[in-house]
Every structure is written in C-alpha cells, then in structure tokens.
Amino acid sequence: MASKFQSRLVGTIILVAIGVIFLPDLFDGKKQHYQEQFASIPLQPEIGEEGEFEVIPEPEFAEVDLPPEPVTVVIDEPEASNTVSERGTVKVEPAPVTQPKVGNRDSGWVVQLGVFRNFDNANQLVSKLRDAGYQAHVFPKQPQQGDLARVVVGPDVSKSKLSTQLKELEKLTGLKGRLLRFNPLNP
Template sequence: MATQFQNRLVGTLILVSLGVIFLPDVFDGEKAHYQESFQAIPLQEDVDETLLEASVLPPEEVESFLPPEEPVLVTIGDEGTKASAGDESIVSEADNSQVAAANTQPKAGYEDSAWIIRLGTFRNIDNAKSLVSKLRKKGYSAQLMPRDVKEGELARVEIGPNVSKDKLASMTADLESLTGLKGQLLRFNPLNP
C-alpha cells in the first residue's frame, strides 16, 4: 500500500506538471496569428504608351579631359625585310625605326612623359617571353606589350617606363651586349602603350 508521503509526492508532481503546461498559456494571453499578405504577380505589366512615343534627346557635348586623338600612320615593309637574330624571330630594324619615328613625336600634354627602350618586335611569343624572363632575372623592368598578346600577333619587348631619359640611354649598351639587340629609346605614351 502506498504511504501518505508517496500520495502527496505524486499529487505534487501532477500539480507541478499541469502548472508547467498550462500557466504559460494563461500568462501569454490571447495569441495573435499573423498571416502574410501577398499579391499575385501579373503575367505582363501594363506599359505606358506615351513613353514609347516620346523622342530621345541627343547627348550633350562635353569638353573632353583627354588630349585630342591623333592617328599614327605606320607603314610596314614587305615580308622580305624580316631578319632573325639567333633563334629569335624579330621584325626588321627598318620597321621599328618607322614605328619609332611615329612614336617620338610627342602628343599634346605628354611633353614631360616617361621613356621606354623597345628592344624588338617578336612574332614568336615564346621567344619574347623568354627574353623578358631573362631580362627580369638580370634586374631590368622588362615587359611584353600588349600584355594579352595571342599566338601569331606581334609582341613588343620593352624596358621601362622611366622618367629619366639619361638613365635609360645608359642602359642601351648593357642591353645590347646582353641580348644582341639594339634597343630604341622612345617616348612612353600611357594612353597607347
């Protein structure tokens, strides 16, 4: 038989469990249920027909902050003027001198620009990349221009740019003994490298 203590203990547990279950509902009060309001998306939006008939104004003339673009005329000799130096395939010095003559004329606003040394123009990209890596190992700031050149396109190997023309001019003898290529000192054009 159950003792009086056990009966009281069971009764207390039942009252506590009922309090835990029902008292939070009593203290919370009436529950408010929220329902999201939404609208159906129409299949086709109505178009204002007056917008289709309105005229478009021409753009306003704005003064450009860039110097005027002057076309550079370059004539490339026939295919028989190509020369090879060692295993490197470069375009002849006559072609480079024509390009150099066009690039040495300073455009308006670039009189105090930097200078570069152009070592050569290569059709074989692997030879150009190996020359650039060779020059970088020797401490020269060499690069391949244009940077995203593809196979079959011409790539220029250049040293610089540097604002000191005399410093680059003194490097030409060292570069000629290192690579066997006579570099050309040209004005650097930041808009058309």
C-alpha cells in the first residue's frame, strides 16, 4: 500500500502537469493571426498605351582604334623625364641609385652596456641613463618571445668621445661597457 507522502507527491505532479499544459492557453486569450501582404511579380511586361511593348534600347559601345603594330616600351637613361614619342613608345627614366659614401657605412660607434633577458630591467637602465643625459636605447625595439635586450649608449661618430664616457658610465651603472661599431641597418 502506498504511503500518504507518495500519494500527495503523485497528486502534486499531476496538478502541476495540468497547469503547465492548460493554463497558458487560458491566459493567452484570443490569438490574432497576421498574414503578410506581398506583391507578385508580373509574368509578362505591361503593354503601353498604344498596345505595344516598350523597347529597351541596345547599349552603345565606343569604337577604339588600335595601333597597327604593338606598342614597345623603351627605357633611356640620359633623358630626365618620361616622354611618349609619336610612334607610341614610352621612355621612362629609372630612379637613380646612390651609393653610400666611402667611410659612412662603418662610421658610427656605440657603447654596449649589457644584454638582458628581462626587458623591464633593460628599460629601467635606459631611463636611468636618459635621466643622466645620455642617449640610450634598447634593441630590439619590438621584442619577440625569446629575444634578448641589448642596452646601448649612442650612436656617435666620435669613437674617442664614447671611449672617454666608458668610465663615467661604469660609475653610473656599475656595468663595464664595450665599444662597438654601429650598423644602422642592423642595430
């Protein structure tokens, strides 16, 4: 025989189920149905007033005369500007290539004070050097994962000026720097 608790539980479940099923319909009221109005596409074009179909004009194309022979491009170095000759050839002046002056390639010098794994330490050292009036940099400017930070002072053209600053930099930072050539393409 079922206990009173089981009977009450079954009764409660039945009442809740009836409420979930039928009560929303009672409280919704009268439903309104909406039907979309749409325009149908005509199957045949409309006939004009005179009983004829409207004629769409054909598109007009421009006629282009092509030269009888192929156009060639001639590059002449002595001329200063781009010109077109009567035959249709184009003469283009190439951009002048300037060679670096002798001695400018390796003329810069820097003092490398250290190589750091932690970029925060390198940036703190650079700010300390800049506060003291030195031109200091961290390379690379945009580090990748696993890159090392190099702290340098310079560049300067005068090797002797930087070599005299070595002792001042050692007193300021406690790091023994070394003098290196500066390559602007790969700092």
